Every structure is written in structure tokens, then in C-alpha cells.
Amino acid sequence: MAEYVHNNNQAEAASDTPAIIARGVSRSFGPRKAVDDVSFELPEKAFLSIFGPNGAGKTTLLKVLSTLLPITGKGSASVAGFDVKTQADELRRRLGIISHNPLLYPDLSAEENLRFFADLYCIPNPEERIDELFEAVELKHRRYDVVRGFSRGMTQRMSIARALLPKPEVLFLDEPYSGLDPHASEILDSLIANIRGNHTFVMVSHDLDKGLELASHALILSRGQIVLYDKTDNIEKEAFRGLYRKVVGLGVS
């Protein structure tokens, strides 16, 4: 694995202002270290794809960076220029998350869900923004229907609308394509393509092709540690696949 060093310097060089800085970030659950001394910098408006086997710490890393889990120990991290420990509220205003879990209230209508989150983020003129998003995710015709009755694809589109409501600077995508039908995948592709220029993305994925196609930076995690971090331009695809297969083969035990 010698040729796949943690090439942080190369990745950093792409931009002056980092959108995400992680320095010695660790997160333990009892004696088990889910994330172990992770350090990297991601430039603004970059797209980072994080790969790794199940249990490698990908989702835990996202949760730490999104303030949902505190850092264990001395490490530090900032997202959109705000420290995850001391400036969590400022950070949350600039962050959107799309996860495989929809994070929606199934007994409320699509409109009620978006209205609720618009109020939580204190969005001015929420009606206008909600209309805009319903149009974007092609769910205008279902806006008064209860989310429980939505297909997986429609629920995920609603989840995208929820995440984009506050116009976040940074978007975390945790396996966003999982369980999507081709149409919903297309909509997600299109949404990402359209907003990509103004946002920083971090996506956790098991799909190497999709992840590499979208990414400007790639990171492989195994057993909570970075195995590789580099710009995708510097990565030779076949060698990357080989490394990924090797890492997945190592498992998490």
C-alpha cells in the first residue's frame, strides 16, 4: 500500500480557503475507535467522496463534522469556517445533510415537512422557497400528500428539498443514491450538477464509479483511519479500485 500515501498537501494546493479542516479527529464508542486521528483539508466548492467498507467510520466522521457527535480527545475540526465544538450553531446554519434516512416526518404532508424545517431555519419568505424546491425536485403535484405514502425515490427527493431549504454552503450526502430508482437518481444527479458550483460536497458512497465521477477529491477510510486522500485528478482509477478492493477485503474486525 506504499504508493497510496495520505497526500494532503497536493489536495490542499487546489484552493486557498479550506471549507473543511479536520485535525486529529477521533471518535470512540467505549473502547472502540470508530474514527481514529483523521486529518485532512478540503478546499471550498470541492466534492469529496469518502469510500470504505461497512463500519470503517464514514458515517461517524460525517456525524462528527456535522456536530451530531462530539470529538473524542484533543482533535479539532471546522466546517465552512466554523469550529464544530465552539461555533456549532453558526455551522449548522450553513450545512445540509442528505442521508439514506430521510429525516422527515412521515405523518406530515410534504408541504408541512418543508414548512416545519423552513421555520426551524427561520427562512424568510418560506412559501417562495418551498415552491422553488417543489419545482426542483418535481414533487409539486404531491405537496399536500402525507410523506408516508411516498415511494423511496420520492421520499429521497423530499429529503433533498429539506436539505437545500436553508441554501447551505456545505452539503453532506450519506449514501444518497441507496435505494433510488433511475429517475430519482437522475434528479439527484441533475440537482448536484446544478448547484455544484456554489457548494462544497462531502459524499459517503459504496459506488466507486458514481463517487469518482462526481468527486474532485477522494478519501478511503478503513478502521477509522485514512488510507488515501487525494485529488481525483491525481488518482489512477484502476489502482484506486485495487486499493479499495484490498481495503474492503480487510473488513473492519
Place this chain on the structure above:
Amino acid sequence: MPALKATGLDALHPVLPNISSWRQYKAILRKDIAQELRTREMVTSMGLYGMLVLVIYYIALSQTGLDFDVTRIAAGLLLLMIVFTSMLGLNRSMIHEHDQGQLEALLLAPIDRPIIFLAKATTNLLFLLIVQIVVVPVFYIMYVSGSLPVQLGEIVPGPWWMIALGLTIGSIGVAGVGTLLATISVNSKGRDFILAVLFIPVMYPLLLVLVAALNAVIGGAVGFESVFWMNIAGAAIYNAVVIAAAFVLYDFILGV
């Protein structure tokens, strides 16, 4: 999706909006009420459970004989029913936030954690009071005013509004403590068990003063007013301390 750019979807906020805790508080309240109106899960289950407890009381008391004065234990029976029905509903209130990761979405928003506590406790209080409006009059008719053939003492109970006031103050404590404990237990495997185990010991001082207050009103003995007000003051102090503690600790309890 050619219309996307035209909608300005990709444009960031030039200036971030001001955060209004009041707007966030109202949003959670409105959301919880809309959810309950649609599912009727909490109020219906608590109401039905309360009625069933009354039936069980009736069965149990039917064997006590005619020389047993039910009014002497009526306050305790009333609070027992309220505690049991509350535990059922309070558990549901946080499970609604947990099933599909909604609590995470709530925690990702720029909202002060104590606002979440206040809003959840307010909706829990509202639902508890709605259930009590239905169940307590039935209890009153059965065990206080003597419409059913259980043995009642030769007493004239104090005014009903004093009972209502006592129950409202008690419900504030139940909703406050219950919301806090439901939050602690929601992420654990044995959440039903944990809530029940923690709820009664934490509520013990409140239950003690409330039983004394309500017993004085239902008993209607000379000077019951002073006993009532003294114990209600105790209950109010308990509520203030517990709610202030919950307000301060909620951040820590949520772990973020």
C-alpha cells in the same frame, strides 16, 4: 431539469436570516399537534388506558365492602391513573422523533436545545390536559361525587376548580420530567423500562405533595384550603426546580 437555474436554487443566501427562538418553538408545537391530529396516537392511547384503569379500580374496590370509604384514597387513585397514562404517552412523544432519524434533523438545525425541550414539554402538557379533561370527570363521578354504588364517606368535597388546579400543576411537573426522561431513554434499547424506572423516583416528591393537596380538597375537612395551598406551593417549587434543571441540562442530555 432545465428550470433549476431559473429558480435561483443554486444561489446562496446573501445574508443569513436572523434566528427566532419563538418561531422555532411555535414550529415544533405546530408540528407535534398536526402529527397528533393525524395519528391520534398519544391522546387516544392515553385516554383509553385511563378509562381501563378506572375499570380496574372499580373491580378492585368492589371487593372492599360497604364500610370502606373510597374518598380517603381517591387522591392517590387519581394520581396513580395520571402517572400510568402519562408514561404511556410520554414515551410515544420522543419515539416520533426517533423512528426515521427526525431527532437528527432537529439537532442539525440552528436551534437552542432548551427550545426543543420547552416545545416538547408544552405539547406533552397539552396532550396530558386533553386526556384529563375526559378522564378526570369520569373519575370524579365514580369516586368523589358518588354516582356509582361504591361506599363514599359523609363528606362534602372542596370546589372542583381546586382539583383542576392541583392536576394542572401536577401535569406541568409530569410533562417536564417526562420529556426529559423520555429524551434520555429514547436512544436506549430498553426505553420503556428505563422511563418507568426513572420516572417514579424522580416524581416522588411531587406525587407526595399533590396527594396531600388533592386529598385535602376531596376530604373537604375544616381548614382544607391552607393544607391545599401549602402543598400546591411545594409542587410549584418542585416544578420550577426540575424545569430549570432540565432547561440547563438538555444540551448535555442530547449529547451535542
